[in-house]
Amino acid sequence: MSRYLVRRLAFAIFLVIAVSSASLVLARLAPGDFVASSLGGQASAQEMAQARARLGLDKSIGAQYVGWIVAAAHLDFGQSLAYDRPVRDLIPERAANTAILALTAIVLATLVGLPLGVISGSRRGGVLRGAIRSASLVLLSMPPLLTSLFLVFLAARSGWLPIAGMRSAQTPDGGALLDLIRHLVVPAAAIGLPLAAMIERVQAQAMREVADQPFVLATIARGVPPARVVWRDALKPALRPVASVYGLIIGTLLSGSFAVEVITAWPGLGNLMLNALRARDVYLVAGCAGAGAVFLAFGTLISDLALALVDPRGRV
Amino acid sequence: MNRFGVALVAIACVTALAAPGLAPHAIDDQFPGLLNAPPTLPHVQDDAGSWHAPYIYRWRLVNQLEQRYEADRSARVPLAWFSNGRLVGSADDRQAPLLLLGADSFGHDVFSRLLFGARISLSLAAVAAIGAMLIGGAIGGIAGYAGGATDDLLMRATDFVMVLPAMYVVLALRAVLPPVLAPAVVFSLLAAIFALVGAPFIARGVRAIVRTERGLDYATAAQALGASDARLLVRHLLPAARGFIAIEMTLLVPAFIVAEATLSYVGLGFPDPIASWGTMLHDASNIRFADFPWLLSPAAAMFFVVLGLNLALEGAPEGRGSGIESLR
Helix, strand or coil, X not given: CHHHHHHHHHHHHHHHHHHHHHHHHHHHHCCCCHHHHHHCCCCCHHHHXXXXXXXCCCCCHHHHHHHHHHHXXXXXXXXXXXXXXXXXXXXXXXXXXXXXXXXXXXXXXXXXXXXXXXXXXXXXXXXXXXXXXXXXXXXXXXXXXXXXXXXXXXXXXXXXXXXXXXXXXXXXXXXXXXXXXXXXXXXXXXXXXXXXXXXXXXXXXXXXXXXXXXXXXXXXXXXXXXXXXXXXXXXXXXXXXXXXXXXXXXHHHHHHHHHHHHHHCCCCXXXXXXXXXXXXXXXXXXXXXXXXXXXXXXXXXXXXHHHHHHCHHHXX | CCHHHHHXXXXXHHHHHCHHHHCCCCCCCCCHHHCXXXXXXXXXXXXXXXXXXXXXXXXEEEECCCCEEEEEEEEXXXXXXXXXXXXXXXXXXXXXXXXXXXXXXXXCEHHHHHHHHHHHHHHHHXXXXXXXXXXXXXXXXXXXXXXXXXXXXXXXXXXXXXXXXXXXXXXXXXXXXXXXXXXXXXXXXXXXHHHHHHHHHHHHHHHHHHHHHHCCHHHHHHHHCCCCHHHHHHHHHHXXXXXXXXXXXXXXXXXXXXXXXXXXXXXXXXXXXXXXHHHHHHHHHCCCHHHCHHHHHHHHHHHHHHHHHHHHXXXXXXXXXXXXXHHC
């Protein structure tokens, strides 16, 4: 187990270095640079050359990359050109916002999707099963981009919920936490509802497969009440496929949260990456892409470990 | 296969193909007096209760600031069928255009742009999916057939692409190139990026199938009869992966439609005169679309196409869980 962990960690570190290096080089290769896009047409050629020298953008790509990677080994990821703050300070703040959003979404998806999947998977027909299956099919066809547009539309029409940002300008009555929760509803539901549909599908399928096994019949024959069979005896082995889905969901979370962050102006990693790309802020681009890779690598690692807990057969 | 799902997808494809004949207006027709005008619904019965051939009312601007319009019920504007080489339009195109889904903030007809946008959005997704199939099929086929070090190397490479944060990679790759490019360049570029990101999902499954099939008697028989490696792979082994590839492509197409829309939404997609569903949503995002719900019709169109593809997969062997969802 520990050897497996070490191998996975080594791969994760390699992935993070590769992704951030590649994005640094790509962002540098792109036409135009931070100086040209921020100073625009007003500056003279001399002023622009001075600015480039001050920011270290006049060096060759190779020299700049070596300088960056040596500093990065000392946990200094450079200075954001656009925000004029160290990348190291900027990223954790935004990554935490993305994590809040992603975690809320995943909890919401589990709380909604899992029980509904158990219900629809343990019935052979009926109105409830039909309703759950239709709802999940509709939500499955609404990726976060569409769900968030729809929810923003609803929230704006009704005026019940804030549609943009993470906090109100002034802390309203009820405190900062309530304010944050109100801002979370739209983006978290936009990511969480399609995920809930996916979990419902997988859980229902797993329940149907377990229901055919002899031990379920034996339990029913022993006189255990049906609800208890479904929610205790059949549910336990049916959790494994769902646990394996979480590894895939991590990727969906990151890509889905990008669209949602942009649409609802959530100050997360996706929005930061977009701004960094637009401003040609090379170090920040590298930092964001690296942070995305960290997010993904550790997400998959955690979900693999969780899977090993649920299913001893998968242990390495 | 669910007939309703197949029908939805077929309708989308046919309307996209027939867009020039179905759309009442050209993609860049502008009606400066009708910015954000609501849909003009065809009527058949007037206020007095008498019946007429389908007609519309002209919009009259009531409030310039809020862009509120009122129907001018004094005069009926009949619809003109099969004129100017299109199915239907208004008899008075300049003053009272037929706007089935209203107008956007530039005064374009949303319905016409939706039809022309479908051509871009759907064909891009289809081309990218075919590209992913070719690349993924080749990689998976070679890896599964050759085995050994080749297999190891190719599978490591696909593993690597699969664990990359897909949206960030697509963003970074697109952002490297100049922000404004010719539409044809953007199209090929996006198709190539999507195909590369989608290919590993197909490659992994194809490799597994080819590996299993290679050990079966019919493959040995073909080899004994003197079939070359290439012939054995292409003619005998890859056809076994047809069903798998069909399912994976049906999952990739919606992922690509949404990816294009996301990129265009943030302004990294198609340039201005071109309408795609993503660029239309981008235009809608610049104003308070809550007051003008018809601007979200591309989102509705996207929903129906994705729903159709999902329905078409109902009953197919569970292809889900392959991870393609993570591209969305």
